[in-house]
Amino acid sequence: MRLIFIGPPGSGKGTQAKRLAARYGDPHIATGDMLREAVADDTALGREAAPIMASGALVPDDLMIGIIKDRLAKPDAQRGFILDGFPRTVVQAEKLDTIVDSGPHGPGNGSDPLRVLQLLVPDDVLVKRTVLRRSCPECGAIYHLESAPPQKDMVCDRDGAALIHRPDDNEESVRKRLEAFHRQTLPVATYYKAKGIVREVDGVGPLDEVFERIEKSLA
Numbered sequence: 001m002r003l004i005f006i007g008p009p010g011s012g013k014g015t016q017a018k019r020l021a022a023r024y025g026d027p028h029i030a031t032g033d034m035l036r037e038a039v040a041d042d043t044a045l046g047r048e049a050a051p052i053m054a055s056g057a058l059v060p061d062d063l064m065i066g067i068i069k070d071r072l073a074k075p076d077a078q079r080g081f082i083l084d085g086f087p088r089t090v091v092q093a094e095k096l097d098t099i100v101d102s103g104p105h106g107p108g109n110g111s112d113p114l115r116v117l118q119l120l121v122p123d124d125v126l127v128k129r130t131v132l133r134r135s136c137p138e139c140g141a142i143y144h145l146e147s148a149p150p151q152k153d154m155v156c157d158r159d160g161a162a163l164i165h166r167p168d169d170n171e172e173s174v175r176k177r178l179e180a181f182h183r184q185t186l187p188v189a190t191y192y193k194a195k196g197i198v199r200e201v202d203g204v205g206p207l208d209e210v211f212e213r214i215e216k217s218l219a
């Protein structure tokens with residue numbers, strides 16, 4: 001499949017995109033994870049992105065477009081992809097159209113049509129979800145201290161690594177990310193709605209139920 005997840009911070013994009021990727025075998029491409037990896041590796045990109053991410057603002061479009069263009073050119077993304085966190089601005093969406101139309105993903109090569117899944121979650125739920133999130137720096141598994149806790153306190157169930165609390169998962173940064181979502185990313189949903197390719201899914205409820213809704217909406 002060729003799918004784009006759109007949703008505010010904490011709406012469950014990463015959680016549900018990982019499940020879809022495991023079920024259908026398409027690569028889960030998460031720009032936030034790619035940036036966090038660059039920060040951990042102390043690359044030039046990571047050094048530029050770290051303070052922007054911590055503040056809750058968006059990294060400049062030209063950097064993000066370069067990253068995604070390189071990633072979509074890799075062999076594992078030739079048959080499909082699940083994008084999580086990109087595009088986040090209309091400029092990014094327009095550029096993605098060019099990449100998708102001109103590359104091996106273009107029309108006429110048998111690829112699935114591009115689809116967009118918009119997760120709907122009210123703002124008041126999102127702050128609690130993000131502030132209580134913990135994640136595994138090794139395998140990327142996502143936990144929540146209340147709704148999806150690890151079996152052993154602060155230890156990943158899958159690989160035993162110590163879980164981390166993202167530096168941008170504090171209330172101030174989450175509120176800024178929400179503001180950026182409303183101002184810069186909701187217009188992306190409008191852009192795709194005009195093309196008639198958006199499915200809206202209620203993202204509130206148990207993880208399995210949300211996943212079922214997603215699968216139904218894609219059927």
Ligand code: AP5
Nearest residue numbers: 009010011012013014015031032053059085129133143144
């Ligand atoms: P990114 O990593 O993409 O962060 P985000 O969009 O703010 O999204 P999150 O990762 O916070 O949330 P999510 O929707 O994946 O939720 P999750 O599944 O983890 O981006 C981080 C930063 O990088 C940005 O702020 C920006 O600076 C930069 N960046 C990235 N891409 C960029 C781009 N294209 N352009 C410019 N800048 C870019 O779930 C959250 C929590 O809720 C978890 O604890 C989970 O267990 C829990 N949960 C999930 N579903 C449920 C449920 N149904 N019920 C209860 N709990 C649930």
